[in-house]
Amino acid sequence: MHRIVLSTINARYAHASLGLRCLAxxxxxxxxxxxxVEFVLGARAAEMAEQLLAHRPRVIGLGVYIWxxxxxxxxxxxxxxxAPEVVVVxxxxxxxxxxxxxxxxxxxxxxxxxWGDLAFTALCHRILAGEKxxxxxxxxxxxxxxxxxxxxxxxxxxxTRRFVYxxxxxxxxxxxxxxxxxxxxxxxxxxxxxxxAELERLHERGARHFRFVDRTFNLKAEVGSRxxxxxxxxxxxxxxxxxxxxxxxxPERLKAAIARFPAGSLQFEIGIQTWNAEVQALISRRQDDxxxxxxxxxxMRETNALVHVDLIAGLPxxxxxxxxxGFDRLHALxxxxxxxxxxxxxxGTPIARHTDAFAMRYNPDPPYNxxxxxxxxxxxxxxxxxxxxYWEMVGNSGRFRRGLALLLQRAPFERFMAFSDWFYATARxxxxxxLERLYEHVHxxxxxxxxxxxxRASEALLAxxxxxxxRGRLAFMPQVDDARASRRGVMDRSALRQARHLRS
Numbered sequence: 001m002h003r004i005v006l007s008t009i010n011a012r013y014a015h016a017s018l019g020l021r022c023l024a025x026x027x028x029x030x031x032x033x034x035x036x037v038e039f040v041l042g043a044r045a046a047e048m049a050e051q052l053l054a055h056r057p058r059v060i061g062l063g064v065y066i067w068x069x070x071x072x073x074x075x076x077x078x079x080x081x082x083a084p085e086v087v088v089v090x091x092x093x094x095x096x097x098x099x100x101x102x103x104x105x106x107x108x109x110x111x112x113x114x115w116g117d118l119a120f121t122a123l124c125h126r127i128l129a130g131e132k133x134x135x136x137x138x139x140x141x142x143x144x145x146x147x148x149x150x151x152x153x154x155x156x157x158x159x160t161r162r163f164v165y166x167x168x169x170x171x172x173x174x175x176x177x178x179x180x181x182x183x184x185x186x187x188x189x190x191x192x193x194x195x196x197a198e199l200e201r202l203h204e205r206g207a208r209h210f211r212f213v214d215r216t217f218n219l220k221a222e223v224g225s226r227x228x229x230x231x232x233x234x235x236x237x238x239x240x241x242x243x244x245x246x247x248x249x250x251p252e253r254l255k256a257a258i259a260r261f262p263a264g265s266l267q268f269e270i271g272i273q274t275w276n277a278e279v280q281a282l283i284s285r286r287q288d289d290x291x292x293x294x295x296x297x298x299x300m301r302e303t304n305a306l307v308h309v310d311l312i313a314g315l316p317x318x319x320x321x322x323x324x325x326g327f328d329r330l331h332a333l334x335x336x337x338x339x340x341x342x343x344x345x346x347x348g349t350p351i352a353r354h355t356d357a358f359a360m361r362y363n364p365d366p367p368y369n370x371x372x373x374x375x376x377x378x379x380x381x382x383x384x385x386x387x388x389x390y391w392e393m394v395g396n397s398g399r400f401r402r403g404l405a406l407l408l409q410r411a412p413f414e415r416f417m418a419f420s421d422w423f424y425a426t427a428r429x430x431x432x433x434x435l436e437r438l439y440e441h442v443h444x445x446x447x448x449x450x451x452x453x454x455x456r457a458s459e460a461l462l463a464x465x466x467x468x469x470x471r472g473r474l475a476f477m478p479q480v481d482d483a484r485a486s487r488r489g490v491m492d493r494s495a496l497r498q499a500r501h502l503r504s
Contacts, residue, residue, distance in 0.1 A: 002055045004034040004124055008063035008092075009048075009071050013040050018165040018213065019063045019092065019116075021153035026117045030124055036153070041067065045074045053083055059124055064092040064104060066346065066367050073104040080107055087127050091116045091139070093180055097348025099136065114139035117147045144170070144190050151198040159207040166202075168195050168227060172215040174246075175284040176273070177350040178312065178343060181215050182284070192223060196230055208238040217243040221251040228257035235265065244269045247292035247309075255298070263304040270296065270335075271310045275326040279317045283351065296333045307335040313384045314343035316351070316358040319375035323384070324413035331412040337396045340388035342381070343370040387420045389430045393438060394419075399468040402460035403442050406452050419445050436472040439465055443476050 004027070006020045020036050027034045035055060039048050052060055060079065064072050076088055090104055091112035099105040099113065110133065112119050119139040126133045154164060169189040172181035199210070210231075218224045231241050247270045258266065272292060274280060280287055299307050309330055313323050330338055345351055345362045354360060359374035369385075372378040394400050395416070400407075408415050422445055427433065433441075439461055446457040458476050465474060 002033055002035040003058045003128065004030060004061070005037055005052050005055050005057040005059070006034060006061045006063075007037045007039065007048075007052060008065070009039045009041055009043065009068035009075075011041055011067050014162050016154065016158045016162040016165065017063060018150065018167070021150035022117050022147070023061065023120050024153050025148045025150040027121050027124070030121065030128075041071065043071075045071065045078045048075050049078045049082065052079070053086070057086055059087045059089060059127055061089045061091065061120055061124075062108075064090050064094040066094050066344070069094045069102075069104060069366050073107065076104055076107045089120065089123065091120065094347065096139075110135055110137055112137045112139050115141050118142050144188055149190070149194065149198050151202055154202065154207070156205065159202065159205055163209055163211050164202060164207045165211050165213050166195075166199065167213045168192070168223065169214045169216070169219075173219070174216070174286065175350075177283040177285075177353070178273075178315070178346070179215075180346055180349055182350055183348060187214075187216050187219055189220075189223060192226060196226070199230060203234055208236070209240045211242040212244065215244060216246055218245045218249055218251075218254055221253045225253050225257050228254070228261075231265075232257065232260055235262065239265050240267070241265065242267045242269065244271070247272055247295060248288040249291075250295040250298070255302075258299070258305060259303050261304055264306075266304065267306040267308060268299065269308045269310065272326075272330060273310060273312045274315055274318060274323075275329055276315075276318050276322050279315050279322070282317045282354070283315060293329075293333065296330075296335060300334050306337075308337040308339060309333075309335045310339045310341060312341050312343050313388070314370040314373060314376060314381060316354040316360060316373065317375065320380050320384070323376075324417070327413040328411070331408070336398075338391065339396070340384070340391055342385055342388065344368045345370065383417065383421060386424050386430055387417055390420045390423055391416060393433070394442065399435075400442065400461075400464050401467070402464050403439075403446070403457070406446055406457060406460055407442065407450065415450070418449070422449055435468075435470055436474055440475050443474075 006023050008017050008020055010017060017036075017038060020038070024031065024034055024036055037052060037055070062072055062076065072090070076090065079086060079088055087110070088108045089110045089112060090108040095102060095105055095111050096113040099111050105111045110123060112123065113136065116139045119137055123133060123137055151166065158164065167190070169187050171184035171187040172179070173184075173186045175182045202210075217227075231239060245268050272287075273285065275289055277289070296307065296309065299305055311323070311326060311330060327338070327340070343351070345360075345368045347368075355362075359372070360370055361372040361378075363369050363371055370381065372381055376384070394407075395404060407419060419442075423441055424430065426444075427437075427441060443457055443461050446452040446461075447454050454476075458478070462474070462477065
């Protein structure tokens with residue numbers, strides 16, 4: 001039995017919560033009485049409550065995020081109904097701001113705002129001592145040296161089956177108003193020697209998939225290069241490291257290290273968000289677009305890194321045409337993935353100051369996405385949302401390399417928006433689309449809407465389908481008798497093999 005249970009609802013099983021492990025590592029003398037219980041979106045509230053209460057806890061601490069706040073609210077409501085004697089504490093970015101307006105905060109016994117590493121432990125001591133602390137607990141910000149690093153809390157199962165999230169620093173010096181990190185004063189770095197020693201222990205235990213949550217991994221070239229060198233010295237065929245990088249800051253020292261990584265071992269997430277200089281100024285985003293463009297081009301040309309770049313639609317001051325030009329500019333650089341996101345009004349972020357001036361209309365429920373602005377109406381925002389979903393399925397999946405080239409040609413945004421509009425009008429859904437049906441829809445659009453010759457479209461998509469490893473049956477596959485085609489000389493041997501493979 002454990003008197004304290006730490007829990008959260010992760011988006012996927014592979015996402016082992018770093019936040020819970022930070023809390024557990026700093027429980028001090030209460031660590032032996034503390035356990036971690038994680039769930040995945042879609043779990044039933046009653047079943048989650050049953051598992052939590054099976055530990056007979058005195059305190060349950062729940063991490064609340066934008067993706068799980070609705071399910072967490074239902075869980076807290078159920079817990080307080082069936083076990084009102086158990087003290088429920090919520091914390092995390094979703095409840096650290098505007099907590100008075102949230103049902104999950106009203107249901108919980110205590111809300112910890114901000115950094116909870118040490119504040120949660122102190123709260124538990126008071127509760128277990130029989131005290132009745134105030135409802136709202138300000139986490140405060142301790143010195144990083146006072147925070148025990150969490151990496152010993154990852155289990156062997158975590159290291160072999162899940163992503164290992166790590167942080168060399170917290171905070172961000174930039175003030176982009178759509179981001180909660182804009183509220184930070186700067187970035188604070190953990191002791192690098194201690195951090196690398198922890199990474200070494202994780203690596204020795206078998207960890208090979210590391211995801212850095214730092215907002216500004218490449219802020220200081222000396223720190224970034226030391227971390228890169230750490231992984232270069234431990235390269236093997238399983239190693240994979242993910243970083244988020246500042247787009248316009250890539251010193252030569254970092255470039256030299258990045259260029260040494262082999263294919264499949266390094267991924268960069270790069271936030272461009274918008275190329276519109278007026279919008280950048282409006283939302284307090286400092287970005288040298290020319291340098292950012294050159295850095296992305298260099299990564300694609302000179303390295304093996306996987307490059308994932310983010311764009312945000314619906315920012316104040318940006319219309320559909322401006323966003324489209326930004327998409328085309330980014331697409332021309334050839335990144336492996338373009339993540340098209342729609343602006344979300346995260347609680348506490350300064351982006352709210354533009355609500356009236358730009359007629360920003362946000363979804364009142366999570367994920368708080370913008371529904372309309374004075375530049376982009378509701379209907380067009382819906383179109384962008386569908387564009388983003390279909391782009392993830394077709395553009396980012398890697399399954400349509402040849403077909404996508406035919407689809408986009410010289411006007412990527414315009415052409416893919418036309419496909420998106422047609423696809424939705426035809427399929428009337430954005431999810432639960434079978435892979436074979438997706439290929440057939442792309443084929444139909446190319447032939448009937450884009451003016452591509454049927455034979456050319458079929459050849460490109462059949463090659464894409466075969467390269468993807470799929471083995472289903474596509475409606476546009478040729479109906480050919482192999483023996484007869486061979487006698488007539490219609491197919492050469494390689495084509496015969498391809499046809500047999502595709503029909504198997």
